[in-house]
Amino acid sequence: MSKHDKSNDLSICKTVLICGLVLYMCTIIFLNNSDRFPSSDLFSTSQTIKSSNVAETNISHLVFGLLGNEKAWYHRKHYVEAWWRPNVTRGHLFLDVPPKGNLLPWSLSSPPYRISDDVSKLLKETKHVDARVLRIVHGIMEVVREAREDVRWVIMGDDDSVFFVDNMVDILAQYDHNKYYYFGGHSEFILSNYWYSFNQGFGGAGIILSYPLAKTFANNVMSCLKRYAHLKSSDRTTMLCVADLGVNLSPLQGIHQIDLRGDISGFLSYHPKSLLASLHHYDMVNPIFPSMNRAQSGFHLQNVAKYDQSRMLQxxxxxxxxxxxxxxxxxxxxxxxxxxxxxxxxxxxxxxxxxxxxxxxxxxxxxxxxxxxxxxxxxxxxxxxxxxxxxxxxxxxxxxxxxxxxxxxxxxxxxxxxxxxxxxxxxxxxxxxxxxxxxxxxxxxxxxxxxxxxxxxxxxxxxxxxxxx
Incomplete structure (x- = not known):
């Protein structure tokens, strides 16, 4: 290599070095003054914008899908109306048939209702052995279909359950709703878990799916119902459908199936150290307050919950x-x-x-x-x-x-x-x-x-x- 070539190479290196230093100094100055530029600038990222503007989870981010029976709703409506907040709580009651008789006009204190999809048609398509199981599992898709895109959590439950919504909001606010989560509770009766599964959420008391998981579940529900058409348990079917998506149950102690009979005051008086989320099988146990019927007991409990749900039963x-x-x-x-x-x-x-x-x-x-x-x-x-x-x-x-x-x-x-x-x-x-x-x-x-x-x-x-x- 000649001296002339070496001189040229050295000159190029110096030029590259100077350009690099200039670019570095410009970048430092630009970043120090980034607050002067709009968020759509070159160095802004969608992830940064999203994390800075994400609102804390509140009641509007939850949507409920309650599976109900038209005949049972005559007396169960009082349980739900004790905790439902018209124009605040979001979701629907899914009935098996349209309401009639004394249920009309529909109470403004009740959740708005929908009629479940035609089960007989779904039975033919999936060849499922149990119409009730089919209706409940398919109901998750029907709730997702009705939900708005700003929903973060889908909660499925029965119409004989009492929910403590403020506590549910506080529980779910601790988790990233963009990830896949499947929450639920075990049965209190040990044999129920043995007969069905220790890894499933018992759905009457409420199973909770993050919206991305619920949406994926809804997109695959028909293939799943065909795959497990032989099963006669909706909760087990739901668990298996979710497991096939790579997600397992995360148990929550505050979700109570109440697979118990009689006087449950001994159970309610010694609650585990966790936020109370739900009480299922409300009409299968004695009224929880002496000298009150079940409906009165539900309103009495929810009245005190208005003051402080975080301490309920603690x-x-x-x-x-x-x-x-x-x-x-x-x-x-x-x-x-x-x-x-x-x-x-x-x-x-x-x-x-x-x-x-x-x-x-x-x-x-x-x-x-x-x-x-x-x-x-x-x-x-x-x-x-x-x-x-x-x-x-x-x-x-x-x-x-x-x-x-x-x-x-x-x-x-x-x-x-x-x-x-x-x-x-x-x-x-x-x-x-x-x-x-x-x-x-x-x-x-x-x-x-x-x-x-x-x-x-x-x-x-x-x-x-x-x-x-």
Whole structure:
């Protein structure tokens, strides 16, 4: 190579280096002044724009698909109207046949209705063995078909379920709605999970699909129904259809199938530490409040939920040591007094006031720990149920609980013979601030003068090293 060639090469290198430095300096200046340029500029990205403008999930992003029966709607409408908010909650009730008789004109307090697609036509096309299963699974597609594009979550449920929508919003706001999610709850009856699947969401209580998953499900529902035309379970079919799309169940503790019978007060009074989302089989159990029917009970429960859904049924335990009493409060539902200092680990186990969903010869019966009802005065609680709720000028919420019935089994003598039989009313004071991220239960302090028929309980956050025992 000649000296002339080397000189040319060196000159080119210098030119490239200088151009690179100039471009680098221009880029720095441009980025430092990027706020002067519109978002459609060269260096802006759609992902950045989207992340900065995404609104927090709210009730308008949820759409409900409720599967109903025209004949049953005469009495079930009261359960749904207790939680449905006209012109706020979005979705439809899907009936098997058009409403008639006393159902017309259609109540403005009820969800707007649609008629499910022609099942007989779908049966011929899919050769499915069960018309009911076909209608329920195909219903997911019908809900998606009705939904607007701004929907983030599709919720399927039955018309005998009670939903707690604000809590559902707070739960779902924690997840990316652009991803594939399939949420649901297990059955409380262990054999139901064994017979069907431990990996399925029991749909009556509500299964939740992120909209992208629901849309993909809807696009493939007919092929799936043909593939599983032999199955007689809609929940299992839904699970398998979702699994074929590469998604598995993410269980939520607050979704309750209520595969139980009889008096479920023992279950509701000892709720797990999670936001309450739903209660299914509402007309298969006793009315949940004494002296009220099912419809009245539903409105009573939803009335207190208007004040604070985040604390609904959350169990809070505190002790009144001067009288050796333990208080257990299921916020918005019930309060119990034990005439002995009891550890939380024992108190948090539900009392079996309920029966199994179906006859079961031997345990285990349930998907949770339980304890048997006791006639021992040191173990049997005095039971109180919600009477009223109000918000005070201070901002605190006070819920009042009155005695359900006399316990009538004497006092717990080993504890010092301090009977709680004369207590007839309990007032619980809680903050108006929601507790959506529940990493720990709340603590509380009891105020009660010996001989008084009233007791006050004031909620507070637990201290860092506080032992609730």
């Amino acid at each position: 169990q809070t335990i505190c002790h009144h040591r001067s009288q050796s009493w333990t208080f257990s409060v299921s916020w918005g539902y019930s309060a119990h007094i034990y005439e002995k200092i009891m550890p939380r680990s024992w108190i948090q186990r539900p009392i079996e006031t309920f029966q199994t969903w179906q006859r079961s010869p031997r345990p285990p019966h349930y998907m949770f720990d339980t304890r048997s009802p006791s006639w021992n005065p040191c173990e049997a609680p005095h039971m109180f149920f919600l009477k009223s709720v109000e918000k005070m000028r201070s901002g605190e919420i006070v819920t009042t609980y009155t005695r359900g019935w006399p316990r009538g089994i004497g006092a717990c003598l080993p504890s010092g013979n301090y009977s709680a039989e004369y207590v007839s009313e309990i007032h619980v004071y809680s903050s108006a601030t929601k507790r959506t991220k529940i990493d720990r239960c709340e603590c509380c302090d009891v105020t009660h003068e010996t001989g008084s028929n009233k007791a006050d309980i004031k909620y507070r956050e637990c201290k860092i090293d506080e032992i609730i025992a």
